[in-house]
Amino acid sequence: MVGRATTHALVGLEPRRVEVEAHLASGQPTLTIVGLADRACQEAKERVRSGIASAELEFPKARVVVNLAPAGLRKEGSAFDLSIALAILAASGQVDPAALGRHAVVGELALDGRLRPVSGVLAVAEGAKRIGLERILCPAESAAEAALAGVEPIPLRHLAEAVSYLSGGSRPPPFIPPNGRPVRAHAPDLADVRGQERARRALEVAAAGRHNLLLAGPPGTGKTMLARRLPGILPVLGRSEALEVTRIHSVAGVMHRNRTLIETPPFRAPHHSASMAAIVGGGPGPRPGEVSLAHRGVLLLDEFPEFQRMVLEALRQPLEDGVISIARAFGRADFPARFQLLATMNLCPCGGRGNPAAECGCSAQQLARFHAKLSQALLDRFDLVVTMPRPRANELSSPPSEGSDDVRRRVVEARVRVDRACLVRTDEASALLDAAVDRLPLSGRGRERVVRVAATVAALSSAERVAAEHVAEALSYRVPKELAT
């Protein structure tokens, strides 16, 4: 007497098929789970036993062995509960094995038999789709997410509901979130920022060209305030980008309750005390870190030099390749991490530099240590660097500036041109670029950066070719020499 259910385990973002087999044999009534199940997965025993009892079904009085095959793949978490319970019920003849075989299964059981949502349902559902299963039994809250994969979700609230459905009962009603449809998260508006014309312009250029931007300046000049307004001027995500982002957020378990498809570019702002694993991802079965959660969106590193040196250096691979590979004893996972890096920093440890009203009291050694942390290799990843001086009072009392919606409209238009064609430089622009390489300390990589930014500036002004003006503006966002040396 063997019962089988199909589900998927996740290795990184990748679903791997798992057959849950339950075998009943005569002997002492016990429940054993084999097949490299971790602690949370082993604890499924107790949840399944009480869940079945609470659903007024019978837990078999036999020696029950559950095998999670392939036995060599490590299984983590509580998402196997429902499949284990249904496999046992199928083995004991309480559920139709043929009906169960036509469904993929995912979900955690509560002790009273109710189903709880789990993370990574989208990826599991995609796995089901891939092996040709068209329906997935899942917790009702996760049904909308599973539907994104193109399989039909069967929204379940209770184990008993699953059993009655599989025995030919009617389909359970769809799940309606208690608070109705979620409103779009309120993004702070650029109109709140007074003055800072130069930094606003740089933010717009960064948004249009997906450039990495570093804002440097004394405390209180609105660096963070401005940085938090970047998501508000970014275009919404396309369908496939939105699916990528949703998959990552679902696996990481950071999805908003009522949200299904994430269509706005994600914005992540980890604190500077964050560990290496928190930023790049990790754990025994690797989980996505902040760089992956910021995929197709913005990663804000506020007080950039305060982050651990190792963490900053670890950003170099994803910044270059758009992907982060994490190797662990039990396998290796690649997480996408194509994010736009936005960073803020003071000009010195005490914050006095660049502020006419204060005086820097840092010693030469403190300054040297501060600068040593910003390796040239890392500074080279910023296409735009802007020093934000302290605004004067008359700017603060000026009328409100342009709002995010107007800026976003320009960014969206420019994005189309940036993505479509590579603009040609005029002779005058090339001459200016060569002169700049001669005159300024501009590395090979620095030159490339200027070329890229100049193309974005040209796209923002709807120009046909990259003119000298555009190169000149791009040059003004190069790494300033007080940070470069």
Added chain:
Amino acid sequence: MSELALAAFAAETGSHLVAEPRSARYERFRHGFDATSYLARLAQQGIRFVARSDDAFPALLRLIHDPPPGLFLRGRGSPDILGRQAVAVVGARACSTYGAQVGRSLARDLAAAGLVVVSGMARGIDGEAHRGALESRGVTVGVLGCGVDRDYPAAHAALARQIADSGLIVAEYPPGVEPAPWRFPARNRIIAGLVHAVVVVEARERSGALITADLALEEGREVFAVPGEITSSLSAGTNSLLRMGAHLVTAVGDVLEVLRVEGCRPSSSPQLDPEGRRVYEALSDAPATADELVVAIGLPASELAPALTRLELAGLVVEGEGLYRVVMPGS
């Protein structure tokens, strides 16, 4: 070569000696000292030695009351450089961008006028002075307070290489001597001794640059100071030098005039577009941030940025910590 033995003995005992001590230990050391093989070892490292009694020893330095027994030299420059007319440009290590810019452009113009720029290779003003001199392909001399083979501070290793390419790095200490706080004032007396004039760009009260200025005064060299804001502690040292009668520097011509050197800056007025001219004129009144210029001139940020870049490329304007200022006038 008793001077070489003296220098080597001082290094070995970790002491600072300018005259031969009358001790048995020194006698024994001198007796066993093999100058030829010591010089051969130095030559392998590309280091030369000029003894106080040599003709090549800089005459000005010989005039101070405690000249070193000799100088160790590193770099491609000829020892004759040390005999040429020289100016020291020194100042605070933790300087402001204003100080850094003034130090750099002063050194650039002094070197362009044919003067040798001497400084201490430290962070801040010293480093900027060397860089400025190198920018105008002038000759610059770095004076170290440790063994001549060391690049101190390590962050200036690349700068040291550049200096050694055309100029000299000198020290009174042979290779292997570690930097120590008390050696820096001794180093400063060599800086003061090598030059006709010392320019202090930015200095706090009780700073090393003031020691250099004091030593220069004692030896009868000219002392110049760049004025700074009276509210900034970084200018307290230079402003007090001015109160005590130091020459005031507002342009490189002030230094050249006292030293009776012809400046070589024909500075043809550069071609500027109308925006560039307006920006330049606004900045000539006072340094300003980009945002202040946006308000003052009424140009949007996207048009102001190219104008500022062009002014920077033309060498008329420099930026530091978000503040743009015009480059110091030539005379």
